[in-house]
Amino acid sequence: MATSFDQPVGAGHAAGLSDGKxxxxxxxxxxxxxxxxxxRSVVARRIGATVACLAVVSILxxxxxxxxxxxxxxxxxxxxxxxxxNLLLGFGGMVSFGQGVFYGVGAYVVALGWMHHVLSxxxxxxxxPFAGAAVAFFLGLLALRTRRLYFALITxxxxxxxxxxxxxxxxxxxxxxxxxxxMLPSWLLDPRTAFFFVLVxxxxxxxxxxxxxxxxxxxxxxxxxxNRERVDAMGVNVFAHQLAAFVISGFFCxxxxxxxxxxxxxxxxxxxxxxxxxxxVFMAVIGGMYLxxxxxVGAFAYQLANTYLIxxxxxxxxILxxxxxxxxxxxxxxxxxxxxxxxxxxxRSGERVRGRHRHGSNGTGPAGPAGGEP
Numbered sequence: 001m002a003t004s005f006d007q008p009v010g011a012g013h014a015a016g017l018s019d020g021k022x023x024x025x026x027x028x029x030x031x032x033x034x035x036x037x038x039x040r041s042v043v044a045r046r047i048g049a050t051v052a053c054l055a056v057v058s059i060l061x062x063x064x065x066x067x068x069x070x071x072x073x074x075x076x077x078x079x080x081x082x083x084x085x086n087l088l089l090g091f092g093g094m095v096s097f098g099q100g101v102f103y104g105v106g107a108y109v110v111a112l113g114w115m116h117h118v119l120s121x122x123x124x125x126x127x128x129p130f131a132g133a134a135v136a137f138f139l140g141l142l143a144l145r146t147r148r149l150y151f152a153l154i155t156x157x158x159x160x161x162x163x164x165x166x167x168x169x170x171x172x173x174x175x176x177x178x179x180x181x182x183m184l185p186s187w188l189l190d191p192r193t194a195f196f197f198v199l200v201x202x203x204x205x206x207x208x209x210x211x212x213x214x215x216x217x218x219x220x221x222x223x224x225x226x227n228r229e230r231v232d233a234m235g236v237n238v239f240a241h242q243l244a245a246f247v248i249s250g251f252f253c254x255x256x257x258x259x260x261x262x263x264x265x266x267x268x269x270x271x272x273x274x275x276x277x278x279x280x281v282f283m284a285v286i287g288g289m290y291l292x293x294x295x296x297v298g299a300f301a302y303q304l305a306n307t308y309l310i311x312x313x314x315x316x317x318x319i320l321x322x323x324x325x326x327x328x329x330x331x332x333x334x335x336x337x338x339x340x341x342x343x344x345x346x347x348r349s350g351e352r353v354r355g356r357h358r359h360g361s362n363g364t365g366p367a368g369p370a371g372g373e374p
Contacts, residue, residue, distance in 0.1 A: 035143070050088040057072070068197075080206055080256040082279075086289055087248060094246075097277045101272050103256055103276060105128070105162075107267035108173065109131050110258050112172070117284060133250050138249025140247060160374040163272040174268075184262065194263075204254075224242065260370070286302055287334050294334050301335060
């Protein structure tokens with residue numbers, strides 16, 4: 001979990017904000033780094049793990065019954081929703097309860113395009129993210145004038161405002177009933193095809209979001225999260241960076257909303273309500289908001305637990321609340337942070353064991369060579 005300002009300060013160096021001096025230990029004058037082989041190894045492991053996970057999800061989408069494959073399709077789109085929200089929450093330090101507005105905008109653009117016969121499915125899918133980004137831009141101009149608790153409250157107010165507008169405009173949006181119908185093109189009517197369509201779009205969108213967080217912009221965003229005043233004193237336009245993050249998040253939340261239509265062939269006012277905005281926040285917290293895969297892990301864990309609890313108890317909301325409270329108090333870095341901590345512990349233990357073996361095989365101890373030679 002990166003919470004110190006030391007690491008994000010490197011963001012300023014990467015973004016051209018430093019004084020031009022060398023900013024990292026182990027850097028060679030020629031631009032190389034002693035850490036490059038280690039970094040390549042880490043990247044290779046992460047790519048391998050990502051490919052393995054995608055392979056497992058793809059296989060499950062083929063072998064599972066259609067009803068279970070549809071549930072998996074929904075979780076995949078929720079994972080994208082959670083990752084897009086976490087760009088603000090985990091990387092930007094902005095707790096937003098208004099992302100449901102952009103999620104609902106994405107869904108309604110596709111549904112209303114079909115309902116009013118003004119857009120084809122493909123045209124609506126392409127337009128939805130830009131509609132979400134446009135709404136995010138104008139809301140961000142207002143919301144980002146506030147901070148912390150007030151920012152959370154004003155985004156919650158925007159969420160409820162969007163919900164009320166969609167519900168009241170019944171002649172255009174269908175009101176509280178929403179929009180339901182066969183709005184998918186013929187090539188998406190097969191559930192397996194729809195599953196892989198949602199999977200491919202989600203993977204591409206998540207890959208773009210990872211690139212955003214791994215860029216100089218993402219590093220500056222983390223620096224703002226950790227010490228806004230210091231970054232502002234360095235001459236960084238904090239408001240512009242936060243607004244850009246808000247717009248990018250709105251763009252990809254709208255993509256997730258349009259994928260919800262592929263799953264349910266519907267759009268309704270509850271998608272814009274604040275409870276819809278709270279769901280990806282819960283997922284990010286449970287999975288780990290400070291690591292990029294955290295919201296993805298949290299989406300799967302949350303939805304599986306949610307499905308299981310709904311089937312077995314009527315008090316599922318209380319249980320989920322207790323679990324969330326326990327995670328926040330005991331493991332604030334979430335499931336992925338716990339896994340990373342366990343891996344680091346095992347790796348350090350292995351290094352100590354290998355160090356002892358090396359000393360034993362060389363006939364040396366901590367004091368020097370055997371035989372008492374100096």
